[in-house]
Amino acid sequence: MRAFRYRLYPTKAQETALLDTLRLTRELYNAALQERRDAYRKAGKSVSVYEQMRSLPEVKAVRPEFKRVHAHVLQGVVTQLDRAFQGFFRRVKQGVTAGYPRFKGQDRWNSFAFKQVWDNSRNTWFGPGKVLDTGRIYLPNIGNVRMKMHRPMEGKPKTLTIKKEGNEWYAVYVCDAPTRPLPDTGSAVGLDLGTAHFLITSDGEFVDNPRFLQSTLKKLRVAQRSLSRKKRGSKRRRKAKQHVASIHRKVARQRLDFHHKAARTLVNHHDLIAHEDLNVKGMGQGNLARSIHQRPPEAPAFTPGEERGRAAKLLLKAVAIAISFVQD
DSSP, rough: EEEEEEEEEEEEEHHHHHHHHEEEEEEEHHHHHHHHHHHHHHOOOOHHHHHHHHHHHHHHHHHHGGGGGGGGHHHHHHHHHHHHHHHHHHHHHHHHHHOOOOOOGGGGOEEEEESSSTTTTTTEEOOOBOOTSSSSEEEEEETTEEEOOOOOOSEEEEEEEEEEEEEEEEEEEEEOOOOOOOOOOOOEEEEESSSSEEEETTTEEEEOOOOOOHHHHHHHHHHHHHHHHTOSSHHHHHHHHHHHHHHHHHHHHHHHHHHHHHHHHHHHHHHHEEEEEOOOHTTTTSSGGBBSSSSOOOOOOOOOOOOOHHHHHHHHHIIIITTTOOOO
């Protein structure tokens, strides 16, 4: 599976419809969570995902505005809640800290998904998310939204997620794309991870740490101080908050771009890549917290490489995310 992400440029009317869909799906999620919690507290029984899906027509009858939301989107909201509960109970059984599914505020709900966009029987688009010749995509009850398709989609699209990041909208397609094996290089390399340098290879190559956050700290400090002076609930505070979020978002994108380019270079030149198993989470609690990424690798990334295409796919995650060990 591969994800393809494209920028959307909705009109004002379309953005209003998108925001309305976000509001209704968040309301449905919170209502479904409330139903499950009340059913267990008052009657000692659990409500299944199928029972909640069967009640969706009743919700539409009582609340006609939900008819404007595609059925797959509403079903996906209920499924998302069920997955949250499954994860909660799984962590309880494992004896680890388990956070109970929480109600979603406006700042914690920024996407909705169509669970099926491709009709396998007819080998064509199911309807939602269809890419039109005019450079737009069709979203039911929203319209044909302009999309910048900067690269072609590969494989058959499975799902579509519409996501809002700040003031920007994105369409994320998950596609069943075939792997592309890379030619064997006969090379193996080990990685030494540090803070002075992003990484040092066993071949003696040094990759410098660009320290994107460090170069943005002054601008971020000014923006955060300006935010702290704004009155809560005011329009100026909302704009200042969006400005701070945009700075963080830019740093995150710079890091992601750098990590993927470094990972791609390693994958293209080596058949086997190994790195040390660091306790990054523990290291990040000390005085080097800013220099250490908070997501440690769970195990050494060691890929014997039966298929270079699969190795490339795994290593782009392992090196670009699990080895996102060092930040600024």
